[in-house]
Amino acid sequence: MSDSLQTEASLDLGRLRQAIQEEYTAVARDPGRGYHFHTGRPLARMLGYHDDWLEGLPEGSIASFAGTGNPFRIGQLQLGEQVVDIGSGAGIDSLIAAKMVSPDGQVIGVDMTPAMLEMARKSASEAGAGHVEFREGLAESLPVPDGWADVVISNGVLNLLPDKLAALQEMARVLKPTGRLQIGDILVQQAVPADAKQQIDLWTG
Amino acid sequence: MAAGFVDFEITWQADVFDGAPQASSAAEFGTQGINFRARKAADEQEWHAALASLACEVPTTL
Numbered sequence: 527m528s529d530s531l532q533t534e535a536s537l538d539l540g541r542l543r544q545a546i547q548e549e550y551t552a553v554a555r556d557p558g559r560g561y562h563f564h565t566g567r568p569l570a571r572m573l574g575y576h577d578d579w580l581e582g583l584p585e586g587s588i589a590s591f592a593g594t595g596n597p598f599r600i601g602q603l604q605l606g607e608q609v610v611d612i613g614s615g616a617g618i619d620s621l622i623a624a625k626m627v628s629p630d631g632q633v634i635g636v637d638m639t640p641a642m643l644e645m646a647r648k649s650a651s652e653a654g655a656g657h658v659e660f661r662e663g664l665a666e667s668l669p670v671p672d673g674w675a676d677v678v679i680s681n682g683v684l685n686l687l688p689d690k691l692a693a694l695q696e697m698a699r700v701l702k703p704t705g706r707l708q709i710g711d712i713l714v715q716q717a718v719p720a721d722a723k724q725q726i727d728l729w730t731g
Numbered sequence: 732m733a734a735g736f737v738d739f740e741i742t743w744q745a746d747v748f749d750g751a752p753q754a755s756s757a758a759e760f761g762t763q764g765i766n767f768r769a770r771k772a773a774d775e776q777e778w779h780a781a782l783a784s785l786a787c788e789v790p791t792t793l
Contacts, residue, residue: 594747694736703774718760
């Protein structure tokens with residue numbers, strides 16, 4: 527095991543997950559507070575979300591949007607496809623995916639933050655999106671059967687996971703052969719020192 | 732070994748944090764928003780072919 531992997535393995539995973547949940551509970555409940563990232567409709571426009579994708583979606587989910595990319599800019603989803611949204615947050619990407627695969631497709635959104643799940647479920651109900659289901663779970667152990675998905679999407683989540691290999695293995699497990707990954711996330715252009723990776727604040731902010 | 736991903740590509744990259752209400756503590760590392768795509772290999776044969784086609788040296792220190 528490399529030094530960098532050992533360092534990440536020694537992170538207090540419980541503390542990190544708690545800090546992430548606190549951050550995103552705040553985004554769900556007070557999206558306009560002002561964070562180190564943009565939020566809401568202005569962010570969606572910046573990332574190239576089309577207005578017609580957002581049409582009809584509940585404002586609560588749009589306001590609490592906090593992605594870092596645009597999974598749909600890579601390619602629109604097809605009618606009837608089955609989609610897993612990892613770290614579905616307030617539900618905006620799951621609801622857009624549901625519009626694209628409707629009426630015969632299905633979407634499963636997975637998130638670990640109860641406040642986000644509550645908002646996403648409320649929004650799905652308001653939008654009348656019966657073919658979207660939000661499940662509580664972790665990216666490293668997805669509550670989705672093997673080979674279920676045609677597409678896995680995610681937006682701003684992989685960077686928050688110390689064990690990225692486990693998350694990628696789960697993505698591979700739930701995808702059908704030739705299934706697609708369409709991911710928005712973050713990269714760092716300079717190496718992060720091992721001691722910096724121990725700082726919970728650096729992971730969340 | 733289970734089949735992994737092939738056809739990885741970063742399709743878009745931009746500074747998505749510029750102008751955010753608070754400064755990011757990670758900004759000093761050059762954080763950028765990206766989109767990327769990949770595809771799960773069709774079968775073990777495609778996956779092993781993709782592995783075999785890799786021609787890179789792994790650095791001894793990271």
